[in-house]
Amino acid sequence: MSQLDINNMKNPKRAKYWWTFTGVTIFMAVLYYVAFTETRLQAQRSIWESGPLLKRFFWDPFFMSEIHAKIPEYFGYMMETVAIAYAGTLMGAILAIPVGFLAARNVGGHFTFVGKAILNAVRAFPEILFAIIFVAAVGMGPFAGVLAISINSIGMLGKLYSEVIESIDMEIISTLKATGASKLQVLVYGVIPQVIPEFSSYALYRYEIDVRSSSVLGIVGAGGIGAPLILAANQRNFEEVGMMLFIIVLTVTVIDLISTNIRKRLV
């Protein structure tokens, strides 16, 4: 019996594998069936006839003096976008610190679950829904955008912060306690130096993301370049859309470069 029968070898996991495979296949088939039958995917125009349109987006804006004249205005809107992201990220990054500490297993103690629950709830909520709520609550304008960005950043950064805090060297904490240091002194001399570089690095990274997000917040009325962009699109002024898009791409690229450079030096 111990002899291997090469002609009749069976993979012992085979049965289970086939069940999983069949299950996943059927599940996917249903999903795609629903997707194709329930969604109207007809094009009103063929995408292959978009040539002239693409030219209006990506080529013409650079050669039209009326568009050139609007560049300063667009640039102003972009600065507002950058400012929304900055104010929002900074607020979020600061408020995320207490939440992050609360959610960290080695600090929060019995209250860890409270912090984790807050963070999970915030993160499950798409950013743009926050923007909509804030626009309705405090009115249209960049202020609503700042609120949306900051609350979303609390959720994202709070989670990352708590992971950083959970990974600090706890031996140092007990060492400082053994010299007779008070809780606050332990925090300032033992904890903060260990977490500051990561905290700032994550905040910068979050800023890169938030610049992208705040450039579309205007679509729901929360300020920034999104508002004139959507207006121009609705009026089919695609050259204007193209120029704004160019400004966004340029700004985001520059900010990414600067931020990546600083982050490299931090940690």
Add this chain to the structure above:
Amino acid sequence: MVARSKKTTWWVTLPMNNTKRIPIIPLKQKIFALVVLLIVIGLYYLASIATNSSPERLINGIPHIYYFVVDDLIPPNWSYYSRVLPPLLETWNIALLSTSVAVVFCLPISFLAAGNINKKAWLYQIVRFLLNVLRTIPDMILAVMFVAMVGIGALAGVYALFFFSLGILVKLVSETVEAIDPGPLEAIRATGGNIFQIICFGAVPQILPQYVSYSLYVLEINVRASLVLGFVGAGGIGLILRQQMSLFNYGNIAMIIFITFIAVTIIDTISTSLRKRLV
């Protein structure tokens, strides 16, 4: 560092009754920290003026938001759910289809964007550059462009999210490809395998778990992104959201938000638990 520390030794060797003040943090570092702090605060000051969001206003805004949520959003108009579900399904379908197509297309592009597979430096640089540009374009702007190209409807949303998620996926997958163990690739190259054999038998098996995991992750991102596509006419739940907002119909808006929150949470939970098992 070394040079500076040598310069600072002179006072240490001086007798301890020397009256010169010894700094705890060297002056240069103090100034640097101060400058950084001033820049951060100064920029915040400018930003808060530009966005009209002084900390004072933030604090004053909290009661507004609280009363808005308590008085206007609660209770949601529960009976509105029947109008919410069909566009929500469309939202999900847009996310699913765009992710699926991106998952298929990202694989060949990822190998082009991986330095250890694509040895043609010029091609590698071009692909990288195009991807970097693609990743700076926000999803909603892609949606605006595709609505202009193919007209209002879900298809524009599928196109937009396809390109959007392609950028993210290729970045993630190509980084995974660049981190794979070169041994198997060398082995196949040594037996005389061509580039396709190297990819299929050497690289793909190594990246498979991460590849599936990233695909699910991008699906999560796309579900969130697809919620607002309707604001620019690219299908899904955003359309009715915009309608109800312009009507100030907060009961209905609350219902939309509530159902969306539940749907997103369910999809996230399933996807996250699948991803945990994979990697």
Add this chain to the structure above:
Amino acid sequence: MIEFRNVSLTYPNGHQGLKNINLEIKEGEFVVIVGLSGAGKSTLIRSINQMVKPTEGELLIDGENTLKFSDRKLRKFRRNIGMIFQNYNLVKRSSVLRNVLAGRLGHTGTLRSILSLFSQADVRLALHSLERVGIAEKAYIRADQLSGGQQQRVSIARALTQQPKLILADEPVASLDPPTSHAVMKDLQRINKEDAITMVVNLHAIDLSMQYADRIIGLRNGEVVFDGPASSVSEKTFEDIYGRPIKEDDLVGDASNE
């Protein structure tokens, strides 16, 4: 003077770390505690400043039962005890000077220390401590840029800056190479002699223990199985403490490279 009276320690999981310890350590003594891994050396040393708290008995220091101290009193008591660890336990991203100044935290008001407002006397004391272990020129360098031996010296300087009556060292040289081990042990010995600071040191290595200790205490399974002057100790004593023959690993080797 440190006095253990029937001290026992049971960990929360039920493991008995110390069993009925009775010891007297006099001021200015250089005591080395030896024993196999898991014998309870760290437990014994950490119970002196209550990083782990004994569950039974009395631990008298200068006649006072420290196990009855309030939190406030405990903090005050701890600032007179320096502690040195195998892994140095420095804040790696802070400068050497800041790490050494941490030894003054117990003596400095919370608000002052948070604002980094140490008195000039404290700063000078910190630098003097660094000078005594021979690395004053590294004061403004980040701690993680130093070698292991240098880092251990920083942690000795931190303990010195506390101006303690007692220094506890839990395997201070276990991560260092033989010449550096001897150098660090010599630093400890010098401090013990010059300042009359009591030293309680855990060591693995037999030769180091015999060379630097005034007195050796042997532990096995949480019990004191040997206690006597270093001069009375032979390899046979260690075989009794360890309950097995001496091996090559139990020795560090001499300081020939120094």
